[in-house]
Amino acid sequence: MNRSIEQTLLSLMPTHGSALPPALVELAGSLLAQSRHRASTLKADEEIGRLYACAHIACDSHLDNILPNTALNRTPGKNGTPRNRQRHGVDSPVRTPHRPTPTKERSLAQFRSGNPASGPNTPTKSTGKAAYPSDKSGLHFWIQPTIRFLCKEANQRQLGPTMLAGMEYIVVPGGRRTHDAWVRANLAALCGAVYFFVTQQVEKLKKGEEVDRETYEPERNRILNLIAKAKEEVDSKGLDEDELWEGWAPVTAKEFDAAVQEVTDRGWLEADWYRSLSDIIEAGNVIADSHRQVEDLYKAPVRGADTMFQDRYDFLSEKKRREYRVWKEGILRRIELLEKEGGEAMEVDG
Incomplete structure (x- = not known):
């Protein structure tokens, strides 16, 4: 660059x-x-x-x-004298006011x-730092690269947009930074909590595994280590360190637990950014299956119609189980939405 x-x-x-x-x-x-x-x-x-x-x-x-000495200001004038001398009166007996x-x-x-x-935001000769805008409407500079780093370490790059949408929903609702004091003081912990919920929901949809106490603590420690490592690995890209890491603070296990509880209690997981995870997983599975089918055409022979064990009848295969979990999650979500709509309609009629 x-x-x-x-x-x-x-x-x-x-x-x-x-x-x-x-x-x-x-x-x-x-x-x-x-x-x-x-x-x-x-x-x-x-x-x-x-x-x-x-x-x-x-x-x-x-x-x-x-x-001061660029040739742009030293081009000769009509009488051969450099224009900068004509303009500023250099080497002349009397300085011309200008x-x-x-x-x-x-x-x-x-x-x-x-x-x-x-001022802190004024470019100076000694620092050479850029002037930063006073607009604070968007996400903090460090949140997006930190989420990208977490997804890269977990080999879950496709989940980055979902996590970023979750942070935008919490931190910048309506396109403006929230005035919630707790949110502004726990941005790093919130980033870890959003990462935790997204990855655990993906594991639940893919493998049907629920989070328990035995799996929670190791996962929490892993996320805390990744967050601490992110500050060392994320590239500042020429930005001032104070401006880049505005709002970031080290996260303890207690603060992480509080953030997980806060995300659950405030209903942030009921929004579309989290509820649409099943659709993302299903779309990813469809793409992966299509690629796998193309590869199988070149690797494996086609089974005959009279073969006893065909894929379409293997309802206990890992693929069928995964499709069932995604289907079940979507059905339960639709039932819940219909129940809410029915309850609201009854209240209006009453």
């Missing part, structure tokens, strides 16, 4: 040398990483425009500080208290 950023910066400053200041490259990379986090998917032409926009903002922010170029910072300085250059 640094190579493409450097090429873009050089294309914006064709007369500058090939040795770009590291702070400029770092700022452009940080802005690009932040932009991709906010809007991950763009069209091809928009993606190119994003790269040039980030590079242009970085150049504008550092032009006066770290690029009005500084208006910038966003200078325009807003009169409305701010204190020194605007000392």
Whole structure:
């Protein structure tokens, strides 16, 4: 990524040398990483425009500080004197007064208290960090890569969107961050609890195994270790550490148990993000079976019609058991919905 950023910066400053200041490259990379986090998917032409926009903002922010000698400002004028000398009065007996170029910072300085250059979100020459937006509407930066890491470690990549939907349902209901104090103080524990419920429901649908005390504690310890490991493994992608891990805190076994209980008591598992797991598993099984059937056409001979033991009559096979569990879960869910609708109708009639 640094190579493409450097090429873009050089294309914006064709007369500058090939040795770009590291702070400029770092700022452009940080802005690009932040932009991709906010809007991950763009069209091809928009993606190119994003790269040039980030590079242009970085150049504008550092032009006066770290690029004072660019050839862009030293092109000769009509009388052979460099334009920067004509403009600023360099090497002339009398300095010509001039009005500084208006910038966003200078325009807003009169409305701010204190020194605007000392704010935590202002890019500086010493740090080269990007300015982060004040908008707090989306999920925290670390939640999505953490969920991706947990799914990768558990070899359950297909469950990542479901877990992410669960966190969005709890943390950003309606597209805005919740004001629930408990949720904001236990984000990491909630992330582990959502991961726990999703993986256990998948195991229940596939194998029919219920969670008991003997299996709960080892699974809890495994999840706690993964959460602690995630902070070391997740790549910051040029973002500031404090901004990236905002709201994250180490999770203890007691806090994890409280999060599991809270998710159950508040009815968050009754939402569509969790209830649709059976449909996801069923769709995955259909795809897997279709792939398996194609492979079997080339590997195994076709059984004759008079064969005693045919697959369609083997109702106790693992495939039939799995299909039955998924079917049963869907039927029970429909019955529950019909009972709720019937109860509400009776209350209205009464």
